Amino acid sequence: MKSLQKKVHKSYFDICEMDRFEWGDTNLVPGEEQVNFQTGIAIYDGQDKTCFENGALTLTTHKVIWKDNRDRTRVLTLQHSLVVYIEEQSSGFAKSAKIVVHVSVPGPIKKPGPVTSSRNDFIRFSFREAGEGQFFRDYNEQLQQRKWEHVIPSRSAAARAPRHRAGIMGIEQTIQQAHASTDQNISQAFQDLTKLMEKAKEMVKLSKTIATKIKDKQGDVTDDETIRFKSYLLSMGIPDPVTRETHGSGDKYYTELARQLSSVLEKPLKECGGIMTLTDVYCRVNRARGMELLSPEDLLNSCEMFELLRLPIRLKTFDSGVMVLQLQSHDEDQVIHLTTQLVEDKGSLTAEDLSKEVGVSVILAKERLLLTEKVGGICRDECVEGLRFYPNLFLTKVT
Missing domain, CATH: 1.10.10.10 (Winged helix-like DNA-binding domain superfamily/Winged helix DNA-binding domain)
Known part of the structure; x- marks a missing residue:
């Protein structure tokens, strides 16, 4: 069944040329840990778009995992060992920010993937819902730490390993190894404590900044707002x-x-x-x-x-x-009606304009406009300024 599934995947995605990717799953190997997770990720083969347009991207200590949002059985993995270096590509007009991953030639023992060869030596992950900055920093850190090279032996392998017991010498050697392991654990604990203290300093600095801002605007903060703020905390x-x-x-x-x-x-x-x-x-x-x-x-x-x-x-x-x-009580018909009415009142709106008007994120504002457009409530105009929506005069005006 799995071999048949892979054949179907391969025939469907022949237009993609990403031979560094492998078909895989979301399971982690012993010693592997999850580091970051982002949704709304599209994959580019070099400069070209692929059919992997919308999925979730998981960063681990060993690899990145792309999982399709619509078909959960479509999972791609890219091993850190194939990555030469990565770089950021900032967002622009109608373009999402991207992380460019420069990769080396895959080895002969690589697992099957969407294709067998590619003319490009870099891949791009497009972040359509933001979050690329932290993901890039975490990705760089994992590439530098190279944790995938430290393979944890299985219990069966450890059981097969020879055990030497040479009297007093063997006991002394065992004690020395225990001391070395303890020293390493203590050193690691102090490193983690140092990181925690550094983070605490950042939090104290942030709290002082917030306190200063509140103090500067003390006349604008009402008692009701203060009570609400405390209740949120x-x-x-x-x-x-x-x-x-x-x-x-x-x-x-x-x-x-x-x-x-x-x-x-x-x-x-x-x-x-x-x-x-x-x-x-x-x-x-x-x-x-x-x-x-x-x-x-x-x-x-x-x-x-x-x-x-x-x-x-x-x-x-x-x-x-x-x-x-x-x-469950969220009424989409009412949302569509209010959005239509707001666009008619303002003459035209972008996602950023609607976001400010109704107090929601730009992503949700855009989805509200697209949903209203889908039922014919408004029309779009794509110009050099971006995507702007207008009242649908084809339905409201008779020629």
Whole structure:
């Protein structure tokens, strides 16, 4: 079945020329850890677009994993060992920011991928939902650390390794090895502590900056706003977060996690108009969970169970691939009507204009305009200034 699936994939993606990629899955090998995760990623072969247009990109200590948003069985991996260096490509007019990955020639033992050869020696990841800056820094750090070269032996291999017991000499050697291991662990602990102290300094500096700004604008801050701000701070934490240790790793874990996420996110969703991007949800949830951070994979799997559990929140994917959470009571017809009315009142609007008018992110503002356009409420005009929407006079005016 797997061989048949790979044949279908290969025939479908013959137009792509990315021989450094391999067909794979999201499983991690022993010693491999997840570092970063971003959605809305398209892959370019050199300067050319490919059919891998919308997916999630996961950075680990060993590789990057691209997973299609629509077909979860389509997963590509690119090993860090093939990367020569990476560079940033800033965003421009109607262009998303990109990370350019320069790669070496794949070896003879490389696993099968979309194609067998390519004329290009670099690949580009296009970040259509931002986040490229931190991803680039994390990617560079993993390439420098080269953790994929430190292979952890399996238990069976360790069992086959010869064990020497040479009396007192053997005991002394064992003690020396234990001391060396302890020293290494202590050194690593102090390195982590140093990083924590550096981060604490940044947080203290940030808090002082915020305090100064509040002090400078003290006359503009009302008592009601102060009370609301304090209430937000008090409601940021989740006192008893659902974890795999407490609820296992099967369906029970995702079920309980989905219920907890629904209760935590319902109020913030109401305050922001009933809809929120999955990226914002991920940041809010992990900020509230404290040390019990949630992986992007677990968040997505639990959100997919909202509808099955009849919870008041739903996971929705727009035609563009943007994934959002929205309340069950969220009325799209009303959103379309209000957007149509607002465009008519203003004469024309861009996504940035609508974002300022209704107080939502630019991404969600664009999706609202595209949704309204889809049902014929408004029309678009693509010009040198960008994408702008106008009232649909074809439906409202009779010639």
